[in-house]
Amino acid sequence: MANETLSGYCPTPFLQESLFPSKGGFIDGRFCEELTTEYGKVSCCLPCPLAEWTYGEKLISQTKVASWLGVATLPLCIFLLVSFAVLPPKWTHRHYLSICFTLGICCMEIAFIIPLGVKPEQCYNQITPNDMHTDLSCAWTGALLLFGGWVCVTFSFIRTLAFHLQVCWEIMLGPKFMWTALILGWGIPAVGLTEMLILTGVSYRFGTVCHINVHDSNKDYWAPVVAFGGASLFLQFATLVYCIYVYVKSLYDEETSTTSSGLPSYSASVRTVTARQAYRRIRRVLQLQWRGVALVLVILTNVIFFAVVFIKMDNHLTSTVANMKLATPWLTCLVETQGNIQKCASEAEAIVPNKATLLAVLILLATVGFWNFVLYARPSIFAGWAEFFKARVTPPHEFVSVDARRTPDPRAYEMISGSSLPPYKTPEPVVRSPSPARTMGARSPEATGGQHYGREARYVRPSMSFSSPRPPSATQGGPEREWDPESTFAKSHSQKGSI
Numbered sequence: 001m002a003n004e005t006l007s008g009y010c011p012t013p014f015l016q017e018s019l020f021p022s023k024g025g026f027i028d029g030r031f032c033e034e035l036t037t038e039y040g041k042v043s044c045c046l047p048c049p050l051a052e053w054t055y056g057e058k059l060i061s062q063t064k065v066a067s068w069l070g071v072a073t074l075p076l077c078i079f080l081l082v083s084f085a086v087l088p089p090k091w092t093h094r095h096y097l098s099i100c101f102t103l104g105i106c107c108m109e110i111a112f113i114i115p116l117g118v119k120p121e122q123c124y125n126q127i128t129p130n131d132m133h134t135d136l137s138c139a140w141t142g143a144l145l146l147f148g149g150w151v152c153v154t155f156s157f158i159r160t161l162a163f164h165l166q167v168c169w170e171i172m173l174g175p176k177f178m179w180t181a182l183i184l185g186w187g188i189p190a191v192g193l194t195e196m197l198i199l200t201g202v203s204y205r206f207g208t209v210c211h212i213n214v215h216d217s218n219k220d221y222w223a224p225v226v227a228f229g230g231a232s233l234f235l236q237f238a239t240l241v242y243c244i245y246v247y248v249k250s251l252y253d254e255e256t257s258t259t260s261s262g263l264p265s266y267s268a269s270v271r272t273v274t275a276r277q278a279y280r281r282i283r284r285v286l287q288l289q290w291r292g293v294a295l296v297l298v299i300l301t302n303v304i305f306f307a308v309v310f311i312k313m314d315n316h317l318t319s320t321v322a323n324m325k326l327a328t329p330w331l332t333c334l335v336e337t338q339g340n341i342q343k344c345a346s347e348a349e350a351i352v353p354n355k356a357t358l359l360a361v362l363i364l365l366a367t368v369g370f371w372n373f374v375l376y377a378r379p380s381i382f383a384g385w386a387e388f389f390k391a392r393v394t395p396p397h398e399f400v401s402v403d404a405r406r407t408p409d410p411r412a413y414e415m416i417s418g419s420s421l422p423p424y425k426t427p428e429p430v431v432r433s434p435s436p437a438r439t440m441g442a443r444s445p446e447a448t449g450g451q452h453y454g455r456e457a458r459y460v461r462p463s464m465s466f467s468s469p470r471p472p473s474a475t476q477g478g479p480e481r482e483w484d485p486e487s488t489f490a491k492s493h494s495q496k497g498s499i
Contacts, residue, residue, distance in 0.1 A: 006126060009037050010044035013339030015127050017043040025124025026131035026203040028215055031317075033324065033331075046334075048123035051206035053334070054348045055355045056341055062355075063207035066362035070112030073369030077106045080373060083381050091384025096178060097159050098376055100185055101295065104151030105369045111145035112366050115208035122204040131203035132210065142202025142210030143193060145365075146221065150189030152368070153225050153303050156296045157232040158185055163289055164239045167282055196220045206358065214314045222307050229300050229307075236296065243282055250275040291375040298371050302364045309353055309361050316351050327351050 008016025017032050032045035051059050080102050084094040120137040124130045132139035158181045165171040200220045202210040212221050286293075316323055330347035337343045 009039045009042045010035065011037075011335045013047060013334060014044035015047055017045050017127065020125055020127055025128035025134050026201070026213065027128060028213065029129040029131070029203050029205070030127050032127070033319075045127040048125070048127055048129050049204065049206070050129075053341060054352045055206065055358070056345070059206060059355070060208065062359055063209075063362060064116070065359070066366040067112045067116050067208070069363065069366035070109040070369075071116070073367065073373070074106065074109040074113060076373035076377075077102050077109060077369045080376055080381075081106075083385070087381065087384040087388065091380045091387075093378060093380070095292075096182065097155055097162070097292065100155045100182070101152065101159075101292075101299075102372060102376070104148045104155065105372050107144045107148030107151065108365060109148075109369050111141045111148065111209055112362075114141050114144075120204075120208055122208070129204045131213075132197065132201055135204075135210075138202060138204060138210040141208075142212070143197065145209060146196065146202070146212060147189055147193045149225065149303055149306070149365075150192050151185065152299045153228045153232070154188050155181075155185045156299050157228045157235075159292050159296055160232040160235045160239075163285070163293060164235045167239050167285055168242050170281075192221070192224060207362070209362075211310070214317055217314055218311060222311055225303060226307050229304050232296065232300055233304075236293070243286070246275065246278050246282055250279040295372060295375050299368060302361075302368060306361050306365060309357055313353055323351070 006015045006019050007013075008019055010016045014035075017030065029050075030045050030048075031050050032043050034041050034043050046053055081099070083092050084099055084102075114137055118137040120130070120135055122129060124134050130138055132142060162173055162177070162181075165173065196212065200213050200216050203213055205211045205213075316326070330344055330351060333344035333347050334340075
């Protein structure tokens with residue numbers, strides 16, 4: 001792998017740094033160390049790319065697995081975004097946090113897909129890797145990957161905070177919270193990405209996707225990301241503990257809601273109703289938001305795992321006395337074996353994370369879009385698309401009134417001539433109009449000058465009418481009954497002469 005003409009005074013496979021320009025590419029990405037030779041102290045560097053010396057030459061082809069997974073999952077995210085935009089909310093149940101999550105995941109997936117079409121060159125020269133200033137693909141892949149991670153972590157915190165406020169504090173979130181969430185959810189990643197690119201930058205470290213550089217990466221990127229992720233996990237754990245507490249309390253109050261007499265007490269019943277209402281409210285919130293909670297946990301797990309692996313790698317690659325002492329056996333093995341990577345693989349595992357862990361990080365990041373689709377692609381979305389295409393293929397049913405097709409004359413239908421059919425006679429009405437003689441009695445007296453016309457009906461008073469006082473009548477066929485007022489009095493039980 002090393003060019004013997006550029007080795008200079010350095011042992012194989014190292015290259016002499018003074019034989020290369022001091023500008024161009026990511027100079028700090030060189031893996032160089034000053035060695036004492038027979039010609040004096042010489043700065044010797046491992047050839048670029050460094051990852052092939054630590055993980056083997058097959059690493060590039062193995063990291064492409066994550067890129068092809070991005071190709072498979074990006075259409076799923078686009079399908080969700082199109083569904084959110086086209087279909088009504090009753091089919092998609094869309095939410096602004098879900099849309100922002102999907103957009104952030106799309107940024108990460110695009111970062112993995114770009115190298116498949118561009119096929120970038122990782123190295124500026126034999127010992128210097130390319131960075132965002134010397135390779136456009138590096139700038140885009142690094143910026144999209146880190147920005148997408150920032151967006152997912154920020155909105156994970158916002159969703160966790162919203163879930164905590166709704167469940168634990170019973171706060172109804174309105175438009176103010178939505179606009180604040182959108183401003184902070186996109187503003188914080190934009191500011192963080194700008195600061196990171198200016199102060200730290202990205203370069204090729206392993207694979208064809210650029211990652212953040214070692215210099216100041218902890219305070220510029222990893223520390224804020226881990227802080228947001230840790231706060232999200234803390235709020236999620238606190239909310240889960242509160243849900244368990246409310247559930248257990250509802251069960252306990254249900255068992256102890258009666259007093260010793262066996263009758264329910266007022267205070268116990270009030271506590272039971274309150275606990276049950278709280279449990280039902282929390283259960284409804286969980287039923288509505290369990291998909292978002294699950295996606296938050298998946299994203300936070302991946303991001304924190306990604307951060308831990310990279311922080312560990314950065315700490316081992318930093319040029320310190322302890323790290324050089326730890327890497328001495330591996331460097332000595334490379335010199336003794338003339339750069340045989342396979343024979344020195346065991347010594348390389350002591351200074352960098354193993355290959356399986358590194359590939360797992362990339363694959364987990366590339367499959368976040370798949371979990372986003374599984375959790376947010378409700379069955380109703382597919383039913384909505386079926387209804388959408390059905391409405392455009394099948395003509396709409398036009399409402400036509402029955403009276404619109406009826407004509408007063410059947411001969412007018414389709415221009416039928418009058419000579420072909422005899423004229424029809426309109427049937428006489430069955431109900432006749434009242435005669436003037438019968439309506440004469442209904443006239444108003446004022447309309448005829450006070451005279452009243454028409455027949456009069458004699459009023460017959462009913463036999464049981466009580467409109468006027470009447471004497472008591474005798475029963476039919478029996479003697480008259482007299483009313484004795486004393487008969488209605490209660491009988492006295494007192495004895496005469498008693499005090």
